[in-house]
Amino acid sequence: MASNPAYDAALDAPAEKPSLGARLLRLMRKQPLGTGGLLIVVIMVLAAAFAPWLSPYDPTANDFAAMHEAPGAEHWLGTDQFGRDLLARIIYGARTALVVGFVSALFGGTIGLVLGVASAYFGGRFDLFFQRVMDVFMAFPLIIMALAVVSIFGTGIQNVIIAITIPFVPRCARVVRSSALALRDIPFIDAARAMGYSHTRIILRHMVPNVMAPYLIMITAFVGQAILLEASLSYLGLGVQEPTPAWGLMLQGGAEEYAESAPWIAVFPGLAITLGVFGFNLFGDAVRDALDPKLRSQ
C-alpha cells in the first residue's frame, strides 16, 4: 500500500481529539454542502429528541373520521389511510430512523474497527482466517442475511438493527485493516512491543486512534445507508412493524395503493428518507474531505 503522509504526521503526536475536532470545524465552514448536510442532521436529531412536544397528534392513533385527508389546516401533511397524522408519524419516524441509523452504524463500525485493527496487528494466520470470514460476510447477499435474521429472530427494531449491523462490520473492518496495515510496520509499534506493552494496550491506545479517520468516515456513511436499508427492509415487510412510525414502513402497503389519489401518503415519507440520507451523506462527505481528501471511499 502507498505510504500516507497523513498517518506519518498523525503518528508523530499521540492522537488528540481536540485537534481533530477543531480541524473538522474549520473545514466544514469551507464546505457549504457539508454544512447543509449538518443542518439537516441537526434538524432530524432535534425532531427526534423533542418529538412528544413537537408532534401535534399521537402517531399511532387511528382516526377513521379523517381517513386519507389532504394536507390542510388540521393536518399539515395530511393523514394516512387509518387517519393517522402524517406530520406526527414523520416526526416520530425520525426517532426510529436515527435509532436504527446510529446504533447500527456505531455497532457495525466499532466492531469492524476493533476486528480490523486486531486483524492487521496480529497478522499471520489470524489475519488470514479473519479476512476470509470478513470476505464471506461481505460476499453474502445482504437481503438474504436480513431475511434470515428476521425470519429467525422475528421483526422488531432490535432485530432490524442486528440485521443491518451485520453487513457494516466487514466493510468497516476491511477499510480499517488496510489503514492499520500501514501502521503496523512503523518502528514505533515494534518499540512499544519491545517495551512490554500488552497487545490490548497497543491496539487501543496506539493503533485505534490513528485509524479514526477512516472509521469516522465509514460511520457517517453507514448512517445514511442504515436508514435506507431499514426502508428497504420495511418495504419488503421485514423491518419495523405497525403501528410503530417509521419512514420505510410508511412507504409500504398503503402508500403505493394510494399513490395516485392520496400521493401525500407516499411523497412525504419518501422525501423524509431522501432528505435524511442526503444530509448524512453530505455531512459524511465533508467529514471525509476534512480528514483526508485523498482517501477513497468504498
Add this chain to the structure above:
Amino acid sequence: MVAGACERKAQPRAMAQYILKRLLLLFPTLLGAAVLVFFLMRLIPGDVCELRMAGTGAYFDEEALKICQAELGLNRPVMVQFWEFIRGYATFNFGDSMYTGRPIVDEIGLRFELSLQVAIMATITAILLAIPLGTISAIKQNTWIDYGVRAFSIAGIAMPSFWLGILIILGLLITTQAWFGTAWMPPIQYKAIWVDPVYNLSMLIWPAVATGYRYSAVATRMTRSAMLEVLREDYVRTARAKGLLEKLIIRRHALKNSLLPVVTVIGIEFAFLMGGLVVTEQVFNLNGLGKLFVESVTNFDYNMTQALVMVVVTVFVLTNFVVDVMYGWLDPRIHYR
C-alpha cells in the same frame, strides 16, 4: 518508490505466487459461505413441507407432512445433508428445487438472462452518467457546478430505489393517459432482446435507469476523486506547463489513469447487481434472480437458496480476485506478500 530494475525482474515470479496464493484463499471463503448459508437457513423455524401444507387453513395433515419431509430428505442427519450440498456444489450438480421440484440449474438459467441484461444496462447507464459528471465535477472543483453534480448524484443514493420505481411507473401511466388518452405501462412479461428488441427495451429501460442512477452516484464520486488525484499529479502539471490544451490533457492523461479505480468499483458493483436487485424487481415485476432469492428463502427452499448464495458468492469472490490481480499488476507500487 518506483520499481527498480531488480524488482522488475523478480515481478513475474512474485506475480505468479501472488495469483496462486489469492486463488487458494478463495476456497476457505467459499466454504465459509457454504457453511453460513446452510446453517442459517436451517435456523429459521419451519420448513418447505410445512409451508406447502399452509393453504386455506383447513385440515392440516400431519402424515402428509412427514411424507413430504422424507421425500425431500429433510429428516436425514444434518451433516449428511451438508455433505450432499458440498458435494453437489463441487460437481456443479445443484439438484432440484425443494419447492418446485424442477432442476435448480433450469430455474436459475431462466432468470439469469433477465438479471444479466438489467445489470448490464444499469452499468451502462451508470457509466454514461458517472464519467462525464465526475470529470466535470473534478475539473470545476468547489464551484457551484461541482456542488450541483455532487448533490444530484447523492440524491441518487439517498432516494429509496423502490420509491423511484413507483414514481416512474405511476408517472408513465398518468402522463400517457393525459397525452395519448390510453394509459401505458412497461410490459410485465419478459421477451428476450433478440426475440423482440423494442418490447424488451421498453420493459427493461426503466429498472435499468432507476438502478443505474443509483449506481452512478458511487461511480461519479470515484471518478471525481480519482480525477482530482490525477489532476494534481506531476505529469499533468508538466503537461500544463508545456502548454497542452486542457481538453487534451484530460482526455489523454487524466481520464485514462483515473479509469482504473472507477473500473474497479464498477466491476465490484456489477457483482452485487446480479443478485441484489430484490426491491427493484419487486417494483417492476421482473422475474429475476433477486426475486428468486427472496422466494427461495421465504419458501424454505434450502437447495435453491444454497445454490444461489454459492453462485453469488463465487461471482463476487472471483470478481474481487480478478480486480485484485489487475490492480496488483497495473500498480507497480504494490508489494506482493
Add this chain to the structure above:
Amino acid sequence: MKTFAIKTATALAVGAALAFGASVSGTAAAAPKKGGILKYVVPAEPPSFDGHRETTFALIHPIAPFYSVLIRVNPDKPSSPTDFRCDLCTSMPKATEGGTKYTFKIRQGVPFSDGTELTAHDVVATYQKIIFPAEGVASARKAFFVSVESVTAPDPYTVVFKLKYPSGAFIPALANPYNFVYSKAKLDADMHWYEKNVMGSGPFLLDSREAGAVIRGKRNPNYYHKGKPYLDGFEAIFAKKQSLRVQAIRGDRAAIEFRGFPPKSRDDLKKALGKEINVQESNWNCVLIATPNHTRKPFNDPRVRRALSLAIDRWGGSKYLSKIAIVKAVGGVAFPGHPLAAKKSELQKIAGYWPDLKKSRAEARRLLKEAGVPNLKFELHNRGVDQPYKIVGTWLIDQWKKVGVTVTQRVQPTGPFYATLRKKKDFDVSLDFNCQAVVNPLLDVSKFISDDKSGNQYGGYQDREMDKMFTAMNQEASVAKQRAIMRKFEKRALDEQTNLMITLWWYRIIPHRSYVKGWKISPSHYLNQDLSGVWLSK
C-alpha cells in the same frame, strides 16, 4: 328412513342463493364471441401442479382450466352453496340405500389431451388418490371424505361411491374445485407425475410455461362441452405486488385478477378508465380470526378473552375498514347471508357485537380488572401479507388500546407464520383465517371444535361441549334444528367461552376490463375458474 342428504340439500336450497349479497354489474345479454387470448394476473405461483396436493388458490387460477372435475358448483350460479351441476357426469344422482350410495354415470367419448379416453376407471383412480392416498402420496382433502367407504367402477362409464353413513357434506366435498380428474394410466406409472406435469381433459391444453413468469393455455379443440371454450387461449401472468397487478389492468397488460382488490384500487380503476372497467363484488367465504393461545396465561381465562372481544368495534370497523381493506361483513361463525348464519338481531346479542360500544368497552375493562390484568400487554402474531392481515392487525391494536391493553405486533412471512401458528405455538394471540372453497357452514365451523378433533384449530383448547354440538348439527336433518344448535354453538364459541374471536368477513372486489364477459363472481376465489364460459367482446 329419511334420506338425510336429500332433506339437507333441499332444505338448504330454500332461500339460499340470493341471500348472499353478490352483485354483478354489467352482464351483457350479447351472444358469446369466439376468439381472443385472456390475460390475467395471479398473485403467486403454485408449488406444484397437483391439485390433490395443494391448497393454495395460486394453483387453481392458472391450472384449473386444464382439467375436468366430476361435479362442480353451477358455473352460472357460483354463489349458490347447493346448486351442483355435472361436469363429467351425465346427471346428478340421487342418493340410494339410505343415503349411503351415489351412482354417477360418466360421459362417453371424453378425451384426455394425450388422446386416450377418459373412463370411470380414471375417476376411480383419481378419487382413490384423494381419499385413500398411497404411502408417500399427500392428499390435502382426505379429511373431507371421511364418510366414504369405497369408490368403484362396475363398468367403464359408471362410478359408485359408498358411504359409511349418510352425510350432507359429501356432495359439496365432491364438488371441490381441486378434485381434478387424472388419467389412471399416468397415475399407475407414477403417482407423483401430476406434480410436475399437466395432462387433463379440460377446456384448455397447456401451451407453454415460464417458471416464475407465466403459464399459457390454448383451446382444447376436443372439449366435450360443445361450443366451448370461447377463448383461443389464456395467459396467467404471475405478479406478486398488488399495486402492479392493479396497474397491469389499468395499462391493459392484463384484463382481470381473480382473487380480489382492495376498494381503493377499484375506485382508482373506475376513475381512470370509466366504462372500460366492470366491477363485480361479493361477500367472501373467508374470515380473519383472532386466536388466543389458551395454553398461555392469561388467555386461559375466559374473562380475558371475552374482554378482548368486547373491546373490538366490529360495526364501526366494518364501515371504515371496508374502505381500505378487503373486509366488510360483520358475521358470526357462519358465512353471512347463509340460512344458518345469524341475523343482525341475533348477532347483536353476542359479546363484541353489542350495538352499544361504550357499554362493551366498559364491560371489557371491568372483566380485565376482575381477571387481575387491567394493563395487559401482549404480542399479536400476524402474517406478513398486507390485505387484509396487516391492516386488520393495525386496527385491532388500536381497538385494544382503547381498553388499556398495549399490544405490539410480531409479523412473519407466510412460511414462518404457519410454522409458529401450527407447530411451535409460541404466540400470545395470533391472526388466522378460515377460507373454504364451497360454502358449507356445517363443515366450516369445525375450526371451532377441540383441537384434537378439528385439524385446523390452533388456539390449543379442547371444548367437549362444542364437539357435541358440532356432531349433533351434522347429524341433524332439519335446517331449523341445525340453526338452533348453530346459534348455541356460536354463542359458546364467541361469547360464553370466547374460544376464538371472529373479526370481519372478507369482501371480494373484482374490477376487470369490461371486454371480459362470461365470468361470474362467487363467494370463493377457488370456484368457477376453468374459464370455459369466458369470452372477450373486443
